[in-house]
Amino acid sequence: MLRSLFLFVTLGLAVLAGATTTEPPKAVGPAAELSATDAVVLGVIEGLTEYLPVSSTGHLIIASKFLGLESDEPLKDASGQMLWYRKPGPKRPAGEPLTLKLAADTYTVIIQVGAIAAVVLLYWPHIVSMLMGLLGRSRPGLLLLRNVVLAVLPAAVIGLLAADWINDHLFSEKVVIAAQVIGAFVMFWAESWRKKNSGVGSNRNEPANLTPPKSLGIGFAQCVAMWPGMSRSMVTIVGGYLAGLPPVRAAEFSFLVGLPTLGGAALLKGIKTGPAMIQVFGWGNMLLGCFVAAICAAIAVKFLVALLSRHGLAAFAWYRLAFAAVLAVIFFG
Numbered sequence: 001m002l003r004s005l006f007l008f009v010t011l012g013l014a015v016l017a018g019a020t021t022t023e024p025p026k027a028v029g030p031a032a033e034l035s036a037t038d039a040v041v042l043g044v045i046e047g048l049t050e051y052l053p054v055s056s057t058g059h060l061i062i063a064s065k066f067l068g069l070e071s072d073e074p075l076k077d078a079s080g081q082m083l084w085y086r087k088p089g090p091k092r093p094a095g096e097p098l099t100l101k102l103a104a105d106t107y108t109v110i111i112q113v114g115a116i117a118a119v120v121l122l123y124w125p126h127i128v129s130m131l132m133g134l135l136g137r138s139r140p141g142l143l144l145l146r147n148v149v150l151a152v153l154p155a156a157v158i159g160l161l162a163a164d165w166i167n168d169h170l171f172s173e174k175v176v177i178a179a180q181v182i183g184a185f186v187m188f189w190a191e192s193w194r195k196k197n198s199g200v201g202s203n204r205n206e207p208a209n210l211t212p213p214k215s216l217g218i219g220f221a222q223c224v225a226m227w228p229g230m231s232r233s234m235v236t237i238v239g240g241y242l243a244g245l246p247p248v249r250a251a252e253f254s255f256l257v258g259l260p261t262l263g264g265a266a267l268l269k270g271i272k273t274g275p276a277m278i279q280v281f282g283w284g285n286m287l288l289g290c291f292v293a294a295i296c297a298a299i300a301v302k303f304l305v306a307l308l309s310r311h312g313l314a315a316f317a318w319y320r321l322a323f324a325a326v327l328a329v330i331f332f333g
Helices: 002-019 036-049 056-066 100-110 112-122 124-134 139-169 173-196 212-226 232-242 247-281 284-311 314-332
Strands: 084-086
Touching: 036 056, 036 100, 036 112, 036 284, 056 100, 056 173, 084 247, 100 112, 100 247, 100 284, 112 124, 112 247, 112 284, 124 139, 124 247, 139 212, 139 247, 173 232, 173 314, 212 232, 212 247, 232 247, 247 284, 284 314
Parallel strands: none
Antiparallel strands: none
């Protein structure tokens, strides 16, 4: 499995690199350092938190600060030329220089390729079923594919429209702490609702059996996860609860919905700023981080499914409150 994960991650990153239309970087070496330790730490955090309902984005924002990847100083290549995040143009005459912080933000999105690889390998039968449905050879697979597409659409549209505003205004410690607390209480409420509604969340319910309106509802719930710290996994699992899915099935649907959602985000970020990030950090440790993220994501998915089947979301809600308290003490205590 380790070899398969490594090959899958490498292939995904090659696609990202090949998809870009920007000019290749001219520098002969990295413009800044992303150490092997940094790469492993970020890979572990991404892998463990991407599918757990605790917010990978929130954890990665905090980790980047502690690792010293928050510098806003403009970076230059080996020849002394300015590196650009957004080149000067009619809308931005001064342009926007590339900084270590912007490169690190891109890196934390692209290493999601590792987490995607883990779910593809663990849930390959579901993916094959959807492909067979697309070919007209599996009715359940076709219904599952329809529901995944419907659950992805709202976030895809709103994400494209609001991405720049979110990046400019919502990435801060206060925002993450608030999202952690609010998300925890949403999870407590969802668990209480699920237990009070007997018959809702029966183990006979499957993601393929969701109606189109319920799938769209999960998709709109996913849009709330654009608030850094809220957690895409959390809101889609809660949405699955409200749609009548039991905890494990809600988590599995969340994993499948995450494949195009995370893959699209990584692809867009790779096209937009991937080459500049490679020029800043180089290839080696970026691949290391993706590989580590893949292994940790596989472990986290197994852990989440086992815990949800026994205890639901409550344990993760308590973790979010504890994490928010620690962050509040560190940054504002």
